[in-house]
Amino acid sequence: xxxxxxxxxxxxxxxxxxxxxxxxxxxxxxxxxxxxxxxxxxxxxxxxxxxxxxxxxxxxxxxxxxxxxxxxxxxxxxxxxxxxxxxxxxxxxxxxxxxxxxxxxxxxxxxxxx
Amino acid sequence: xxxxxxxxxxxxxxxxxxxxxxxxxxxxxxxxxxxxxxxxxxxxxxxxxxxxxxxxxxxxxxxxxxxxxxxxxxxxxxxxxxxxxxxxxxxxxxxxxxxxxxxxxxxxxxx
Numbered sequence: 140x141x142x143x144x145x146x147x148x149x150x151x152x153x154x155x156x157x158x159x160x161x162x163x164x165x166x167x168x169x170x171x172x173x174x175x176x177x178x179x180x181x182x183x184x185x186x187x188x189x190x191x192x193x194x195x196x197x198x199x200x201x202x203x204x205x206x207x208x209x210x211x212x213x214x215x216x217x218x219x220x221x222x223x224x225x226x227x228x229x230x231x232x233x234x235x236x237x238x239x240x241x242x243x244x245x246x247x248x249x250x251x252x253x
Numbered sequence: 254x255x256x257x258x259x260x261x262x263x264x265x266x267x268x269x270x271x272x273x274x275x276x277x278x279x280x281x282x283x284x285x286x287x288x289x290x291x292x293x294x295x296x297x298x299x300x301x302x303x304x305x306x307x308x309x310x311x312x313x314x315x316x317x318x319x320x321x322x323x324x325x326x327x328x329x330x331x332x333x334x335x336x337x338x339x340x341x342x343x344x345x346x347x348x349x350x351x352x353x354x355x356x357x358x359x360x361x362x363x364x
Binding site for chain 2: 143174176179182198229231241242243245
């Protein structure tokens with residue numbers, strides 16, 4: 140019954156490495172999102188996409204990029220990982236209105252940058 | 254999106270109703286109230302949402318005050334599995350999920 144799948148639950152990378160976080164949804168949702176979650180800061184939106192090849196910056200896009208080549212897949216890219224990007228990363232998807240505009244989240248990917 | 258205020262933590266006895274408050278005094282007329290919860294080590298899960306009428310589904314009830322400045326999520330018979338962080342979010346329905354999740358309320362259900 141998994142609907143939003145994040146490719147890795149736990150990753151450990153070194154400073155300067157390029158990191159790819161993959162997210163796939165099987166609900167035919169138009170919208171997809173990447174958040175990061177840090178203690179005391181809640182969930183913060185990094186990027187989102189409302190259509191294939193479309194993307195918009197969220198609240199904290201610096202240091203990140205995204206790719207959406209297919210409707211079901213939304214990738215988050217850290218071009219050169221830094222220690223301050225150690226975090227829990229959450230992918231979510233939703234329908235466009237008038238569909239039920241609620242977020243379905245994946246289980247999260249915990250990234251540690253050494 | 255309107256700002257929300259929730260208590261940082263609450264306890265509830267197993268089998269009793271859990272009432273989680275949320276203040277959203279700056280809510281606009283076209284903003285909905287959404288509730289999500291996050292069980293440890295999982296992604297947030299949608300619970301319920303509403304505009305101005307009270308709503309109920311299989312998981313919970315949502316009570317929104319007449320002036321819409323506050324709401325209460327009610328879990329009618331809390332179980333240990335309801336222990337989680339509960340987030341109250343206010344946003345325009347057509348807004349493509351650009352939601353701000355604060356720290357929420359940590360609900361601990363005790364036996």
